[in-house]
Amino acid sequence: MISVMTNEENKVLNTNLLIPKTDPSKDKDYKIRTEHVDVFYKDFQALKNINLKIRPYTVTALIGPSGCGKSTYLRIFNRMNDYIEGFRLEGKVLVDDVDLYKDKVLLERLRKDVGMVFQKPNPFPKTVFENVAYGLKIQGVKDKHFIQERVEHALKQVVLWNEVKDDLKKNALALSGGQQQRLCIARTLAVEPNIILMDEPTSALDPLSTGKIEELIFELKNEYTILIVTHNMQQAGRVSDRTAFFYLGELVEEGLTKDIFLNPKKERTQNYITGRFG
Amino acid sequence: MIRKKEFVIEKFLQLSAIITILTTIGIVLVLTIEAFKFFTEVSIIDFFTKTDWTPLFSKKQYGILPLLSGTLLTSFIAILIALPIGLVIAIYLSEYAPRRVRNFVKPALELLAAVPTVVYGFFALMVVTPFLQTIIPGMSGFNSLSAGFVMGIMIIPIVSSLSEDALNAVPMSLREASYGMGSTKLQTARRVVVPAASSGIVVSVILAISRAVGETMIVAIAAGQQPRLTINPLVPVETLTTYIVQVSLGDVAHNSVEYRTIFAAGITLFMFTFALNTVSHWLKNKYRERYE
């Protein structure tokens, strides 16, 4: 689903490289591959030679102490780092075999396909409805009926529909923090991405709202490939299939979540998991 | 000894601060007392409803509307120029321009506000009007269009600078959310950032209007000195401020009604700008709460 403009023709090809959604168990390919990725902010190297492959329809947790590069890593997949002055990336970032930094990727299209949920809920100061409809509207969708349906569907996916259906015109800022974050997830789902990036999505929420979001993540992985940054070890344990441990810009270890937690291969991972630092 | 010195100094500093309050009281008192005397001789109803202003003629009429309309017309034209240009600049600087460009452009634009207003008056009369006359035949040598246009250029920095501050105050996270969904910068600006900064932008516009309403020399030089109730931008008009200048330049006896007319015009102007400034402060406080 990642669209590419070939350099020669400068034309848009809609290469549909997505593996059929119906039978994820048989899928042997990877949705995302990063090969020898280095990231620099000016002279500072934030990521060092990252090699990681991620399967579709899985939840991968990115853990590690603050400043180790988790957000930086996450944001290379929708190229949100592009706006940072002095940002530079070397290596390959492949999504559906499209190199996000070498092939001519349509940024607008990429970001529709790769949704992002941020640390603090950041609904637009608009109505609940307008928030969810935003992505469709900026894509030029005019069909009111279609937008209506999509909004309703997305709000149902995040289990917010019942709470807001009577007052879709309410300002989104009037919702509670947990509701706001679910709204932000719905906003992302409404444009039908196939990858969702979540950067500490529950760190600003109370335990009850956190629980709801975690349940939601568990549901969503049937349809989406999810990368989630989290500080919370229990959360990583609860929601993720696989876990990647970052430390000082390096990927120390990646594996099944239970392996990482129960028998990590590296000592640094062990230390972090048991809370000896970070 | 030190105690006493500290005390004296504090009192001096306090007095300095209190001078600003005395200034306000002084302005209000002077304007109301003289205006009050004026209204013992001229009906306040006539003042606000009559459509002729001829205090310096033998047949005296004291209807403020022509002066008010002159003020509004020139200010309206100025805002018509300053709002779109100022807003485009603000959006460009806050959303598009690299930091280096912004650091250079902002002080350069402030230069527009640093030019003395008589100089703008000269531009309006000697450059803009002759130019416009080649396009619009029949335009008078004095008119509100040139004056308003040049005034608009002058107040661009008010709109652009304050609006840019408001746009910058919109949290980065909202932009990220919008970019994250595939918006272009323009879409993000139009649909997210500008609406979120709208009250700050309104404040900038109100302050710009207030500045235009109180502007004197440009209109005194280029808009003419003929009180006239009109919306035609091509003919001479007179503003409240121009009238005050006109009387001040002539020989008018103190304690005459003519003399007091400038205070009547002054209090009208003062209340007008005071209302605008009050609304803008109120709005500013309201939106300041939003992101804190």
Added chain:
Amino acid sequence: MSRIIKINRLKNSGFQVLGIIGTLIGLVLLAIFIGDILMDGLTRIDWDFITSLPSRFPEKSGIFTAMMGSIWILLMTAIISFPIGIGAGIYLEEYATKSRLSKILEINISNLAGVPSIIYGLLGLEVFVRILHFGSSLLSGSLTLALLILPIIIVATRESIKAVPQSIRDASYALGASKWQTIQHQVIPASFGGIMTGVILALSRAVGEAAPLIVVGALAYVPFAPKTPMDDFSVMPIQIFNWISRPQHGFIENAAAAIIILLIITFGMNAIAIYLRSRWQKRISW
């Protein structure tokens, strides 16, 4: 889908171009205006023009009395507004923090900043010229302008003082300094660059003002340069206004020439202010 993206991108680039044009338009117009002024007035400027008294004949007229008037006004306004403005700023930041008085003062000052300059003229006319019997003198004029620029100086002072970190004050108090000693030896020196920037910008505004001085009774025609603060006076902006209003073309040239000199003064002051500000900002990386 991709058509929409193309359109959106086109609009986006279109706006970017518009933004650059918008940013340049004001500056380009200003450049055109100034170019025009230079063409009209540059040949008129010579030593005679600067040293001659006003005259009925444009070619004999000079800027001398008005320029001396402006210099007098500038100095007197500075002397009056400097201690009061800085004093009020210090009082608000260091003494009256968070009291009700400071709240009132704050609102009041921002309101004063929005009062049109001609209204200050009316205040000066009634209070200084008439009630205090200073007449239409330099003193009345500079008192009026001092009140006019006070809010600018106060705001600049407060902002510069705000930038001084509390730790410097604490260090001074810890050494046994009194409040005023701390302000005098630590706070004022640390914020002086910023304060001066504000003062110079405020004074450059005062040099360009005509309206309040006209109301106070400054004259367009003054035969001799003022010698004492109680003398009648004219200033350059008023002289320019007067020349613009005359029908003979010669006076327009004079106006253009005087504008060039006035612009050199105001832009020069602004340049100094910007330079001071950038130097001061570099220094305060505590």
